[in-house]
Amino acid sequence: MAAAAIASLVAVLFLVAAVDGNEPGPPPPEPLRKYQTIHPGKKNQVLTCSKPTDHSKPCVATCPSRCPEECLVFCPTCATYCLCDFYPGFTCGDPRFTGADGNNFYFHGKKGQDFCIVSDAGLHINAHFIGKRNPAMSRDFTWIQALGIRFAEHRLYMGAQKTIMWDDEADRLELTFDGMPINIPNEINGQWQSTTVPALTITRTSQANGVNIELKGVFEILARVVPITDEDSRIHSYGVTEDDSLAHFDLGFKFYDLTDDVHGVLGQTYSTNYINKLSVSATMPIMGGGPRYVSSNIFATDCKVARFGSQAGISMITTRAT
Numbered sequence: 001m002a003a004a005a006i007a008s009l010v011a012v013l014f015l016v017a018a019v020d021g022n023e024p025g026p027p028p029p030e031p032l033r034k035y036q037t038i039h040p041g042k043k044n045q046v047l048t049c050s051k052p053t054d055h056s057k058p059c060v061a062t063c064p065s066r067c068p069e070e071c072l073v074f075c076p077t078c079a080t081y082c083l084c085d086f087y088p089g090f091t092c093g094d095p096r097f098t099g100a101d102g103n104n105f106y107f108h109g110k111k112g113q114d115f116c117i118v119s120d121a122g123l124h125i126n127a128h129f130i131g132k133r134n135p136a137m138s139r140d141f142t143w144i145q146a147l148g149i150r151f152a153e154h155r156l157y158m159g160a161q162k163t164i165m166w167d168d169e170a171d172r173l174e175l176t177f178d179g180m181p182i183n184i185p186n187e188i189n190g191q192w193q194s195t196t197v198p199a200l201t202i203t204r205t206s207q208a209n210g211v212n213i214e215l216k217g218v219f220e221i222l223a224r225v226v227p228i229t230d231e232d233s234r235i236h237s238y239g240v241t242e243d244d245s246l247a248h249f250d251l252g253f254k255f256y257d258l259t260d261d262v263h264g265v266l267g268q269t270y271s272t273n274y275i276n277k278l279s280v281s282a283t284m285p286i287m288g289g290g291p292r293y294v295s296s297n298i299f300a301t302d303c304k305v306a307r308f309g310s311q312a313g314i315s316m317i318t319t320r321a322t
Contacts, residue, residue, distance in 0.1 A: 116303035118267035124308035143248035148298035166227040171208035222252040
């Protein structure tokens with residue numbers, strides 16, 4: 001039934017600074033919801049890893065040298081890990097997708113459009129792309145600005161709000177469930193739990209802009225809203241202007257129990273029938289076939305490779321989520 005073992009990687013999209021060495025970090029413990037994030041530029045922070053009512057002593061957490069500007073802290077031991085340590089085959093550094101087969105690739109998408117990145121019998125995820133055109137190039141620079149997640153009859157939305165001047169302390173994360181806004185206390189480990197689907201929880205990994213979303217037994221998504229910095233723009237020639245910081249998501253996914261029929265930009269890599277046709281000789285292969293993955297809106301399940309809607313899948317998700 002499952003195309004991959006429990007807790008294995010689906011994909012990751014991270015912008016993480018790497019300054020030395022490529023040696024892999026230690027395998028981090030599970031689950032992701034027990035992690036907190038140290039923000040870029042704040043390498044030494046005093047964190048209390050458990051609830052204040054537990055009267056636990058705070059600890060000083062310092063990011064590893066491989067990722068000095070951002071890392072995750074595991075509670076209650078305060079052990080630290082680079083974000084990429086969660087995902088086999090992903091190397092700290094460039095923005096990229098890593099498929100279930102361990103191969104890295106780009107999918108450029110298109111500015112202002114939605115694409116199905118995972119489509120299975122009982123689960124469908126679309127990503128909305130924003131972008132910036134460099135006149136010297138024939139395509140847009142693109143980033144994921146929002147996700148539309150469907151399971152059973154439910155719809156979960158997460159988006160990075162457009163931001164002119166970026167402030168790390170201002171929360172730019174927008175969340176809704178079945179059309180209703182989700183409000184989470186602005187504190188580390190602040191949590192929201194659905195009353196209609198108790199297995200669905202959203203936990204803050206930082207006071208602003210960072211969350212872990214879990215549908216127990218189905219998926220975990222580690223998400224953080226980030227801007228394109230002036231330094232990023234200078235190095236990569238993004239051409240960012242003062243009217244938009246291009247707020248977008250750094251995202252990490254883990255899926256549990258996908259079927260062998262799963263498809264989508266990333267989902268297809270989980271099928272045992274998947275054949276990698278990307279150029280292995282390329283510095284960073286590019287996943288083509290964009291029109292196959294276009295969805296008409298953030299919650300639409302009408303991409304050409306859509307699998308969502310079979311009764312078996314809906315029944316499975318409903319059973320797990322209630």
